[in-house]
Amino acid sequence: MMAAMNKPGREPIFIIAEHNENKAKSIVFELATCADKIKQYCPAEIKIIILGRGTEKLSSEIAQKTGLDAISIEINELALYNPEIYKTVIYNLAVEYSPSFIVAGHTPRGLDVASGLAVRLNAAFIAGVEGLGEEGGKICFRRQMFFGKIDAHIAADSEPLIITVQPGSFVPYKPDNASPGKVETRRVEYAPEFIRAKGIRSSKFQDSSISKAKVIISAGNGIGGKENLGLINRLAAVFPGSAVGGSRIVVDRGWLEYRQQIGLTGAQVSPDLYFACGISGASQHLAGMRGSG
Ligand SMILES: Cc1cc2nc3c(=O)[nH]c(=O)nc-3n(C[C@H](O)[C@H](O)[C@H](O)COP(=O)(O)OP(=O)(O)OC[C@H]3O[C@@H](n4cnc5c(N)ncnc54)[C@H](O)[C@@H]3O)c2cc1C
Structure with missing residues (x-):
């Protein structure tokens, strides 16, 4: 089914939040702008999905800044990014909520999660989105192809549609006088079967x-x-x-x-x-x- 324009909002738009040691990355607020634009064509609630350990404060900050609701999933095993945990937990959430769109950053982590989810959900996937609009009654996403020589406008005929958004393509979301969004906190226990994150070794070049x-x-x-x-x-x-x-x-x-x-x-x-x-x-x-x- 096409991501119908102006259908009554039921299925939410998911934003996959990225953070570094519980500090929100700027892409989160750009994704919020993108999701808000999608909402103008396909009305739906926006939910920001935040996974990690000790993310309660971060989740409140994001909900406060954006005025959007967040689902904060506390996972003790997620002191470091673990693709197995991210993909499985977000997949389960997607099965529960049937989101119409899942929006992630076109970043190494966002691409990892989004492409894995697309396979598991058998979902349409548009990578590297830089803009969107309405064309012929459909919501269309714009991305570059062939090293910027072609500006492709792509619409999907199925739901959910998963997109990754190029950093810097949307201005950070700054709603006027928005009251803070609600945060729903869940706790999940997950013992990874296949992937264990052992630590991060910093580059010897600490050139800032x-x-x-x-x-x-x-x-x-x-x-x-x-x-x-x-x-x-x-x-x-x-x-x-x-x-x-x-x-x-x-x-x-x-x-x-x-x-x-x-x-x-x-x-x-x-x-x-x-x-x-x-x-x-x-x-x-x-x-x-x-x-x-
Ligand atoms: C997954 C992925 C991740 C990537 N990540 C990055 C990344 O982080 N950073 C990045 O930069 N790229 C990245 N790339 C590569 C990117 O797609 C391009 O290939 C790369 O940016 C091109 O580099 P360039 O512009 O230097 O070279 P080219 O594309 O070769 O461009 C050279 C330019 O120089 C111009 N030129 C030639 N001669 C002259 C002259 N005498 N005077 C002035 N101009 C001249 C040419 O007209 C041309 O515009 C990534 C690609 C992929 C697939």
Whole structure:
């Protein structure tokens, strides 16, 4: 069945919240804006799903900031992200609520959860959504294809529809004078059968300059070779406190270090000024620097 426009709201829109040690990631509030836009076409309640250990405070903060209801699932075994627990617990919740849409970040974690859920729920899945609107009576999601050469508009004919949203595509949700959403807290015990998270080892590079710099000069494939990085460094030297970053190709070639990679699978930055030198602007790169300027 098509995600019908303006049908009476019954099945909720789920947002899968992401957090780092019980601090909400900015993508949560962008997903709330996206879900709110979906709601304009397909009226339904929005529920933010928050999994973790000791997430009560975080859940209240998110419900307070967004005015949206949250389901907070306390799982003692979730001190660290565990894909098995996330997918199984959210799958069970989806079976219980039959959501019309499940909205997650187009981030490593969001993609992991969303794609796994799509398989388990036999659901339609649109990855890398950057916008949405109405076309021919259907809700249509916009995403780039072929490295940004094609702007695809995709509608799904079945429910639930699972989407992942490119970071930076929607402004963070800021409702006017919203009263705090309700938080329903549940406790789940789950002994993972297949996956155990053993710990996180931090990179030996603890360079925060790229995330704090007010000006970033980034190098892409178009600079032609490592020997031309000197030009990038000279430009960086013009701006005190600036940092040098790069696209994934440049990092994969070893011209820059991974900590300097900007994008979906690298750092997310928001300097006042961002120079992209010889960078094509693939969506995966834009995902890391859209908040600039
Ligand atoms: C799952 C996944 C995750 C990814 N994560 C990231 C990520 O985190 N970060 C990231 O950057 N990419 C990421 N990518 C890769 C991304 O899709 C692109 O391939 C990459 O960003 C392209 O890098 P680029 O723009 O430097 O190179 P190209 O796409 O090769 O672009 C080079 C640009 O330089 C221009 N150019 C050429 N010569 C000159 C010249 N003389 N002067 C000026 N301009 C010139 C060209 O016209 C072109 O626009 C990811 C891809 C996938 C599939």
